[in-house]
Amino acid sequence: MKTIKARGISEGIGKGKVIILKEPFGFYGNVDQKTGIIIERGNPLEGVCIKDKVFVFPSGKGSTVGSYVIYALKKNLVAPAAIINLETETIVATGVILAGIPCVDKPEEDIFKILKNGDVIEVDGTKGEIRI
Amino acid sequence: MYLTNEEEGMLKGEQGQVIAKCMKLLLRLGEIYGADRMIKISSSQAAGVSYKSIGDPGLEFLKGFANEGAKVKVPTFLNPAGMDLENWKNFGIFDNFAEKQLEIINTFKKMGIIITCSCTPYLLGNLPRFGEHIAWSESSAVSFANSVIGARTNREGGPSALAAAITGRTPNYGFHIDENRKPNFLIKVNVDLKTNSDFGALGFFVGKIVKNKVPFFVGIKETDTDKLKSLGAAMAASGGIALYHVLNKTPEAEKYKSTSDNLEKIEFSEKDLKKSYEELSDSQNPDLIVVGCPHASISEIEYLTKKLKNKKLKKEFWIYTSRTMKMWADRMGYTKILECSGAKIICDSCMVVSPLEETNFECVGTNSGKAAKYLPGFCKKKVFFGNLDSLIEKAL
Numbered sequence: 001m002k003t004i005k006a007r008g009i010s011e012g013i014g015k016g017k018v019i020i021l022k023e024p025f026g027f028y029g030n031v032d033q034k035t036g037i038i039i040e041r042g043n044p045l046e047g048v049c050i051k052d053k054v055f056v057f058p059s060g061k062g063s064t065v066g067s068y069v070i071y072a073l074k075k076n077l078v079a080p081a082a083i084i085n086l087e088t089e090t091i092v093a094t095g096v097i098l099a100g101i102p103c104v105d106k107p108e109e110d111i112f113k114i115l116k117n118g119d120v121i122e123v124d125g126t127k128g129e130i131r132i
Numbered sequence: 133m134y135l136t137n138e139e140e141g142m143l144k145g146e147q148g149q150v151i152a153k154c155m156k157l158l159l160r161l162g163e164i165y166g167a168d169r170m171i172k173i174s175s176s177q178a179a180g181v182s183y184k185s186i187g188d189p190g191l192e193f194l195k196g197f198a199n200e201g202a203k204v205k206v207p208t209f210l211n212p213a214g215m216d217l218e219n220w221k222n223f224g225i226f227d228n229f230a231e232k233q234l235e236i237i238n239t240f241k242k243m244g245i246i247i248t249c250s251c252t253p254y255l256l257g258n259l260p261r262f263g264e265h266i267a268w269s270e271s272s273a274v275s276f277a278n279s280v281i282g283a284r285t286n287r288e289g290g291p292s293a294l295a296a297a298i299t300g301r302t303p304n305y306g307f308h309i310d311e312n313r314k315p316n317f318l319i320k321v322n323v324d325l326k327t328n329s330d331f332g333a334l335g336f337f338v339g340k341i342v343k344n345k346v347p348f349f350v351g352i353k354e355t356d357t358d359k360l361k362s363l364g365a366a367m368a369a370s371g372g373i374a375l376y377h378v379l380n381k382t383p384e385a386e387k388y389k390s391t392s393d394n395l396e397k398i399e400f401s402e403k404d405l406k407k408s409y410e411e412l413s414d415s416q417n418p419d420l421i422v423v424g425c426p427h428a429s430i431s432e433i434e435y436l437t438k439k440l441k442n443k444k445l446k447k448e449f450w451i452y453t454s455r456t457m458k459m460w461a462d463r464m465g466y467t468k469i470l471e472c473s474g475a476k477i478i479c480d481s482c483m484v485v486s487p488l489e490e491t492n493f494e495c496v497g498t499n500s501g502k503a504a505k506y507l508p509g510f511c512k513k514k515v516f517f518g519n520l521d522s523l524i525e526k527a528l
Contacts, residue, residue: 007164009164024343024344024371024372026372028185028510029484029506029509029510030509033187039509040509041508041509059343059344059372060344060372061339061343061344061370061371061372062271062368062369062370062372063179063271063368063369063506064179064180064269064270064271064274064287064288064289064290064293065179065180065185065186065269065289065290066289067180067289067290067291067292068180068185068186068189068190068193068289068290068291069185069186071189071190071193071291072186072187072189072190074189075188075189075192076187076189088164089287089344089372090161090165090286090287090288090289090292090306091287091288091289092289093161093164093289094157094161094288094289094290094291094292095289095291097157097160097161098157098193098291
C-alpha cells in the first residue's frame with residue numbers, strides 16, 4: 001500500500017472509486033443535489049454520478065451556495081465518499097466540514113499522475129493521508 | 133490560533149451552544165487557512181436562501197440554528213430567495229415551493245437577519261468603508277465589496293457567513309491580509325467595452341483563465357458601477373474570482389501599478405469579445421427575456437423605462453431587482469410604464485435561484501454573463517446572450 005501525505009480539511013475516513021476532474025468545480029448549479037449527477041454543460045464529467053466516489057478536482061469555483069449543496073448531497077445520501085483537492089477553498093471546506101465528508105488537500109505528490117479513474121483508494125481526513 | 137478571553141468563552145459555550153458551534157467552524161477554517169487570530173467584522177451577508185438551492189437539508193440546518201436561539205451580532209443582509217415574496221402567485225410558483233420558501237425566510241428573520249433578499253446589498257445600505265473587514269457570501273457582492281469598494285472579505289460559504297454573523301468574527305486569512313490582495317495576472321483589454329454585457333463577456337473570459345486568482349485590468353477606459361457589477365459577477369461565476377483591480381478605476385489599483393508589468397499577461401481583443409458572446413449563446417431565439425443579474429439598479433430600470441415607453445412587448449420580459457429599487461421605480465412612475473409595455477418587475481428573487489426549469493420557456497435571453505453561465509445547468513434552458521438593446525429588439 002502506498003500512502004501520500006496531505007493536509008486534512010475535514011475529518012473521517014472515506015473509501016471509494018476515484019473519479020478525476022482536471023478543472024475547478026463549483027457544486028452550485030453544476031451537480032443535481034438529489035442524484036449526485038454532474039449537470040454542468042461542457043464539463044468532461046457531465047452526466048457522471050459522484051455518489052460514493054472519491055472525487056478528485058483541483059479547486060472550487062463559482063457560487064458560494066456550494067457549501068449548502070455539499071451538505072444537501074450528504075443528507076440526500078448521494079455525496080462523494082471523500083474529496084481530494086490541490087487546494088480546498090472556503091466554500092468546499094465549509095460544506096465538507098458541516099456534512100462530515102472526509103476531505104484532504106495539498107497532497108505531497110502529483111495525484112493527477114498517480115491516480116486513475118476507477119482506482120479504489122482511502123482518504124483519511126483526520127490524519128491527512130491518501131492510501132492507495 | 134490566538135483567541136481572546138471572550139472568544140475562548142464563546143468556544144466553550146459561555147454564550148450558548150449555537151455560538152460555540154459557530155466558533156468551532158470558524159476556528160477549524162482558521163486553522164486550515166493559517167489564520168493567526170479572529171477579527172471583528174462590521175457586517176455580513178448571507179447566501180443560500182432559495183429553497184431550490186438549499187432544499188430541505190438546508191432548511192432543517194437553518195431551523196436548528198434559529199431554534200437554538202441564534203441571533204446575528206452585526207447587520208446582516210440576505211441574498212435573493214426563489215420567488216417574489218409578495219407576488220409569487222403571478223409567476224407560476226407552486227404552493228409547496230412557496231410554503232417552504234417562506235419558512236426559510238421566517239427562519240432567517242428569527243435570527244435577526246434583514247430580509248433584503250438582494251444580491252446587491254451595497255446598493256441598499258449595507259455599504260462597508262474602504263479597508264473594513266466584513267464576511268459576505270454572495271459571490272458577485274464579495275467581488276464588488278473587495279474590488280470596487282476596497283473592503284475586505286473572503287468568499288464565504290453560506291454557512292460560514294452565517295457563523296461569522298452570529299459570532300461577529302471571522303478568521304484572519306485570505307483577502308483580509310494585504311499580501312493576498314496583490315494581483316497575479318495582467319489583463320490587457322484591447323477593445324472598447326460599451327455595454328454591461330460587454331463587461332459580462334470580459335468577465336466570463338477572464339474567470340475561465342484566472343480561476344481564483346487576482347486579475348489586474350489595464351485598458352478599460354470607461355466604466356461605471358453597473359458595468360463593474362456585471363464584470364465581477366461573471367468572473368465569480370466562470371471562475372472563483374473574489375478580487376480584481378482596474379487601473380484608474382478601483383481604489384487599490386494604483387498601489388500595484390508599478391509591479392503589474394511582471395505579471396503573466398492575457399490579451400482581450402475584439403475577437404475574444406465576439407467569441408465570448410458566441411460561447412455563451414446556444415440559440416438566437418429567446419422566448420423569455422430576463423435582466424437584472426445582479427439585481428437591476430435604479431439607473432438600469434430608468435434606461436429600460438426610456439426604451440420601452442409606449443412600446444408593446446411580444447415576448448415575456450422579466451426584470452429582477454430588489455424591493456427597494458422597485459419602491460423607487462413605483463414612485464418615479466417607471467413601474468407603470470414598464471408594465472404597460474408588458475414587462476414585469478420581480479423583486480426578492482433571481483432567474484437563477486427561482487424554479488425556472490419548471491416553466492415551458494425553451495430559450496432565455498439575458499445580458500448577464502453570470503446568468504448565461506448558470507441558466508443551462510441550473511434551469512435547464514437554452515440561452516441567448518446579448519446586450520440590452522438586442523434583447524429589447526428580439527422581444528418587440
